Amino acid sequence: MEYKSWGRTGLKLSHISLGTMAFGRWIDEQHSAAIIDAALEGGINLIDTADVYGKGMDNGNLRQTGESEQIIGRALKGKRHDVILATKVKNPVGTGINDKGLSRYHIFRALEKSLQRLQTDYIDIYQVHGFDHETPLDETLRALDDLVREGKVRYIACSNFAAWQLAKAHGLSALHGFSRFEGIQSEYSLITRDIEREIVPFVQSEKVGVMAYSPLGRGILAGKYKQDVPPPPDSRLAAGEKRLELLLNKRSAYDVVEAIRPLATQRGWSLAQYALAFVLSQPAITTAIVGASKLEQLQEALHLVQSGEYRLSEQELHELLLLTDK
Template sequence: MQYRALGKSGILVSELCLGTMTFGHTTDERESVEMINRFLDKGGNFIDTANVYAGGRSEEIVGKAIRERRSDVVLATKVRMKTGPGPNQVGLSRKHIMDAVEDSLRRLGTDYIDLYQVHVWDQVTPIEETLRALDDLVASGKVRYIGCSNFLAYQLMKSLNLSDFNRYARFISIQPQYSLVCRSMDREVLPLCLEENVGVIPWAPLGGGFLTGRYERGNEPTEGRLSNKNGESRWELRNTDKNFRILDEVLGAAAETNKTPAQVALNWLIHKQGITSPIFGARTLEQFEDNMGAVGWKLSDSMWKRLDDVSALESEYPYRFIEKFHRQI
């Protein structure tokens, strides 16, 4: 396992991050704890959860599993989503952040969180209020670093500017959806992260399971994430000619390298410029071991480029126009 600096910070994280959204939900506690132990034993040190995963149960399981190895773990969790019936039990107000961090610390059984992330932009709360509250948490020692998730480029840049102007702690990372079948972040967010040295820790790196090779043209799934009619990985978003062309390339690369499709898709992402640590989730130990096989090797340059080319976004204005007049120095 290799380690990389997380954005503009000195903290080093493993090239894969273990996502725990299924823990306490479709993955029981015993198997969840076993995954965490195996991940740490194999050199992983980066674990991501959220206060709303399985109604808080995920945080409880993660906390219990890492209790004796807390200093070895870079622990990430999130705040923003609704946690109760009250009007202030949602969002990024100072009140909700301060209440939520105490609840997360209690469930995790720790006195600090390494990376505290805002789950998505809050249209009600001024971002200045959010950033000041997060800075206070860093000053208090309850939070070591802060990050964001699911932000637009202007929202991230506005946040960074305000933090720099006010000398607050700044976001060192962003957690967006990104994979071979979802590269919309290439338009604005990824170039901004490269420019501002913000770490990128993508979720759904396998397209909700699409890139594992379990799905076929014309056969709509009746179970799993792709069967969810409202999810970001729903079948209507994945069932396109382009996505199946991408999958064909993944399957071809898997056959050539004697790897699984999931390992190929993750390996492409691990070696993508600007990507720090893809967050992989696993419902079973078998899926976990498959995903962990993505490290310790590298696709050939030609194979990596084939995957990059087939999955690239179509050229459009203004990017096409700007590229035409790009200056070579």
């Protein structure tokens, strides 16, 4: 396993990391725990979760949030200190008016609950799940900085921010002497290349770490969906994941799958491995967060990175740009 420095920090992250959005939502505790064990055995050192991950994301029952954190907390008993744990705050975790957002009030309460569910007294990377247009950014940053100073949080990061929002946050952190967002977590794959325009140049200039989420386009790039054919019954599309449906509606999604099929065959890789290799070949990406719902899926990703030879050439990347930039 290769480890990369996360932005300008001294923290090293495994080139692939474990996403846990499926835990307690689409897969049960036993399968989730087996995936965690295999990930750690395979050299993965970062586990990404969020306070909202759980069944509530599909059925709208906000009492069913936090199941992923609970499962991780139980699975990591005795090994908490061997793992870098990242979680998130902002999305609604209850029906109360203040059960969401990035106010000082909600952040402090949400962190305590995440710590309880994860059975730990610190979070390594605490991420804001998106930009909160209703809370002044300096209120959020001061609250996060206080948590860092208290020792409850090691580093702070953001997710789903535009480059200007991250730049504004960095400016405020510098002005007030707050901890700054050392990383960003953004969607990035062969079918969601938006970050290449503004985020990538920004993070390269400011030495910000990048966690790429949904590197397989939520499973689309593994080639499991066919136009006008019902999805496999054990897939996320069959489970009704809304964001996946939206992605699949992008005109180019199926075309990209067909375009990379011969390239993956040439390499002797599965489609999923090829899609992952594309993300890992980008110098700006610190780690790709792999979202396996089955042990074999994680093992496929691990085999790729453990082979040590998984970066695409400049020529291949250039050709992919032409193929996917529609």
